[in-house]
Amino acid sequence: MEARAEARYIKMSPQKVRLVVDLIRGQSANDARMTLRSTNKRIAPSVLKVLDSAIANAENRFNDLDVDTLVVTEAYVNEGPRMKRVRPAPMGRAYRYQRRLCHIVVSVGDRAGKGEKA
DSSP states (O other): OEEEEEEEEESSOHHHHHHHHHHHTTSBHHHHHHHHHHOOSTTHHHHHHHHHHHHHHHHHHOTTOOGGGEEEEEEEEEEEEEEEEEEEOGGGOEEEEEEEEEEEEEEEEEHHHHHHHO
């Protein structure tokens, strides 16, 4: 049993988001929630929202599911499109820079299902 949730076009660099997502990979769902609540990063509430959505998807999809047995089986961040922007520079010039976006994916499953596959 596995359910996933995805947040797309988050306005933060994938490199910064990976620092938070790496903390919860492989943890139980309750431990991951506690970790995200105590993490002092700006993206942590967004990752918590995705995790909560994955847990809710699992509850809706499977009737006989015990939420306490859920584990974060997959958690990764993909790079989204880049927004090209222009910053004014001295002497009438312009500097180009890129605003990076990312896609966050979190999958949760039960421990029993994980053991059967291995």
